[in-house]
Amino acid sequence: MNETLGRGYARIDAIRAARGEPPASGSDPAGPPPDRYNSVYITLFVAGAAFLLPFNSFIMAVDYFQHHYPNSTIMFDMSTVYIASACVAVVVNNLVLDIFSNNTRITFGILVSLSTMLFVAVCNIGWDGFSPRASYTITLVAIGVVAVGCTVQQASYYGFTGSLPPRYTQAVMVGESAAGFWVSIDRILTKYTFKQPRRSTFMFFVFSILILLGHSMLHHMMMRHPLVLHYLRLTRESRHKRRILLHLNPSQDNAVESQDGESSYGVLKLQSPAPSSGLGDAETKTFGFSNPVYSPTSSAPAQPPATPPLDAEDSPGVLRTPRPSYKVEDVVHPTERHASWSAFKRGVAARWMVGRAIYPYMVSIGLVYFTTLSLYPGIASEVPSCRLGTWMPIVLMSAFNFFDFVGKIAVAYPYEWSRSQLLMASGVRLLLVPLMLLCAAPRHSPHIVGDEYPIFFSVVLGFSNGLFGSVPMIMAPSRVSREHREIAGNMMTLSYNGGLLSGSLVSYLLLGILGPPTEPPCRVYPTPPLPTIPTTSTTLASNVTQMILSMH
Template sequence: MAVTISAAAAAADGDSESEALLIAEADDIPKDSFHLAYIIYLTLGAGYLLPWNAFILAVDYFTHLYPGVPINRVFTVAEILLELVSLPSIVAFAHKSDAFVRINVGYALFLVALVAMPFIDVCYVKGRVGVYGGYYATVGLVGLTGLANGLVQGGVVGNAGELPGRYTQAVYVGTAASGVLVSTLRILTKALYAQDANGLRQGANLYFIVTITVMLLNIIFYNVVHRLPVIKYYYNLKKSAKNEEKEHKGDLTGKLWRSTLWDIVGAMKWYGSGMVMIYLTTLSIFPGPLTEDVHSGTLKDWYPVILIMGFNIFDLLGKSLTSLYLMKSARIAIIASFVRLLFLPLYYGCLHGPELIRTEIPVTILTCLLGLTNGYLTSVLMILAPKTVQIQYAEIAGTVLVLYLVIGLAIGSGVSWLWIL
């Protein structure tokens, strides 16, 4: 019954004999009835970014409460630093921990942070400006979401990596849909609520209420998805591969585990370098400098909101395109990830160049292209990479790719602090 992962890996490289074997056995694979598993993984992808987005969406309110503080940049650093603490630990001890437990613990931490934030506002800050104890508590809660995000994102992407590529694609469509959702919420609150202290506070509360609701749904969905026949099928493939390997090599501990982990990291290094370059480029530009340094006399404070929405819509489009056309060449995708560095001088020209290109249209077009390439290349590399290792290591490979992604985020956010644009 089980398809050996070596055959699957060979099929990913274009081995026609292995492809034929997989097609012959495809009839044995349970159907994803009503695309339920796909929808759940899409929802899980949307969910793990929402807590972070809730804090970023409420940046107007936090800026009002704590004037003079670079909220965007501080929040980004706090979140990423804690992710960089959790993800390497998850990778190093993946053979001793269970993704199911890690993900549920991560969701619990998400809920603690999301419920605590409105509680602190109502009981301590009370909408008063300059209560910096509330600011430090908020930064701490952002850090907690970073820790939780490492647990949840690493686990969800890792789980999806054990499945056919469409489920990894679903996760990343979900992450992009999350961006569109939060942008829509920001536009609605900006249009419906007065942009004074009370209106900003109401908007912030709405962000956290919506996010808490989605987190609760995600907990239910994640604890249901493992019972679906199609997911059980691939879980059994993984279990069979692990048992077979154990018979030949023994328990995966000590020196054997370190050697295996090193091989996995080595197999991911070029995919990972592409992920680093994608997010180094994106975070150097978006959201910090792009939303803080561009100005429009016509659109005024709606300009950054429109740019963020444009980026998120095209990021969603890029991640969705892989369901229609998936680039087969990892090498081309990796090269394209490095070519994206050209966005930096292009944006520099839009910010400091001739008046003709410092207008809304060139910046908006460039921002949409930034989102489109970010989404498509991320989805391509994340789909292809886990298929290059054996199925029992696909989860770890996916988590390693997430670590590379976060390293790219960290470097990119650091570059944005340097105000190179």
């Protein structure tokens, strides 16, 4: 306390303790409210599925789009348009991070995604009144708009869950994989049930829209949950705490200066009582309950009793030298300043500092999704099969989505991944690019023949994507302070989208290696000639047969 008073600072929590008030809300000794029935976890799981559901719905309708737009690069175009729009959206989301709240940005993303999916399902698939060229353009524009809504949700949710315990970030990432797994099952069922391609695709989109509606209701219920409100309050308080510089001049009690810091402080007033002795000092040293007295030599604030004790020093006849005492005169809360150039520079500096702390995780997740988007969905949709035909891309994508889901569940296994391990694993995954490419190139005669090889590569690609695409996203926010966790979540999403964009661009180069589309190279192997019976043997057998018949 001596050092604190020497600098002219007094902690507000010490003042509250002296007054008998509960501690500040930032330090809650009782802990966070319980997540009864795991309702917050389940809602974030559904949210992770919902903001990737539109993209997965477009991709899993690969058979319809390839049939509707023959001899086109529709799968590559949809992937690239989605990722490019997503990168723009995540940059804009980082810029408006301090302008709009998380709830506002998420609600905006839900409305954009839902309205676009409704338009595509009703007008472009159900009605289908546009020309093929116009329909192709509408499909690409729609997926670009959907990307904006989905990415705003995704970046906002990762920033939001950065303020919660790590298990809730894992809930979002498992939900992302569940989106691919769900649309895979949905597409198989609708394709098998409805033989007409347009009708099956329309029902496929309808089921996705119903999930988006359910997610919208669950989200707004979750934002009123006590657990969510608790952690949002902690994050808000840690971000807006200020330090108040106090001038210990009694004539300038109101002269205070606000600085960045970690604690709140109050204005002190220096009082120098006149020298006296005996019980007469009680009136001078007794202050109101709202203004606790601080002694320069005490180690903790204390409320002085109304009647001072009589001891050896306070007994009559003993001369005591008066000492100045301090009391809290006022508590000043600094006001928020409007956005300015200095605030923008502070935001850039904060992002640079966070980036330096988490750059291994940013590189790792960028490499993981670079490899994935180089192969999925573009090259995976080009692998031919004579036995499966149009079912082959659906099988490969379903295998990827299912094991991606398994990989994200495997993240719950208690293993501490180091930064070097994550970087090495994401680098080794690059070997899957030439392996999968050899299953489709060249088109007239792929080097790796057989349906089991591309399915196995899709399984490995999906599992590693789920595992090593989740661990960096979960670990990165824990490497920075609480007030910077939302920034860390958004920067990880930026790196994630950078890997997606670069991978989708590389997929065009791989498409050039494949060459122009051709019919599936179904090889017809000649049947070997059967062994023939010599002529003499045939004659002998016929004679024996005639003799047997004549005997009868």
